[in-house]
Amino acid sequence: xxxxxxxxxxxxxxxxxxxxxxxxxxxxIEQFIDSKPRIEVNETETADIFIFNGRPLLANSEGxxxxxxxxxxxxxxxxxxxxxxxAVPYVCKGADVMAPGVRExxxxxxxxxxxxxxxxxxGKPLAVGVALFSSEEMKTVTRGKTIKNLHYVGDKLWxxxxxx
Numbered sequence: 001x002x003x004x005x006x007x008x009x010x011x012x013x014x015x016x017x018x019x020x021x022x023x024x025x026x027x028x029i030e031q032f033i034d035s036k037p038r039i040e041v042n043e044t045e046t047a048d049i050f051i052f053n054g055r056p057l058l059a060n061s062e063g064x065x066x067x068x069x070x071x072x073x074x075x076x077x078x079x080x081x082x083x084x085x086x087a088v089p090y091v092c093k094g095a096d097v098m099a100p101g102v103r104e105x106x107x108x109x110x111x112x113x114x115x116x117x118x119x120x121x122x123g124k125p126l127a128v129g130v131a132l133f134s135s136e137e138m139k140t141v142t143r144g145k146t147i148k149n150l151h152y153v154g155d156k157l158w159x160x161x162x163x164x
Contacts, residue, residue, distance in 0.1 A: 009039040009050075017050060021058055024065055024114065025074070032073040033057070046156045056161050059151065066114055066128050066150050070161050075125060079107030079115040079135065081147055083126070088119050091126050092154050097147035102138065109135045117147060127152035 009017065017039060021029045033052050040051040047061035057071040067074055083091060087101030103120050109131050117127040129147035138146055151157050
């Protein structure tokens, strides 16, 4: 993923991004990072990556802001969908999560909220996705898509994050 352009955000833009990210995450993002972070943007072919004090924590692709898999501080407290091991190779190739592959719903969320997708054996994060149903509805859905996959292990963004 070649870099197109990398530049620091101005204070006003940083504050706007922090507010947007806090609203998106449903919590104050500053509890996970320094209160006055230096934020850079790396524009790439796939996404605009927001780098907080040297760490790529957020990305924006096709107008959707989401946290990256490298934002490990979020993992313990954020909602998760546990998928069976049969779903893992598909999720890691970018497939959306289908209802038959969902083994467990951990945490409370609404439709259109962000969440982690984890495997049932190790509990490791495989993807960041958008819930198509609330946590309560998700427990009763038996067919069709349940999570829209935004960012997953092995995608171009993941490869970029691991190399930087």
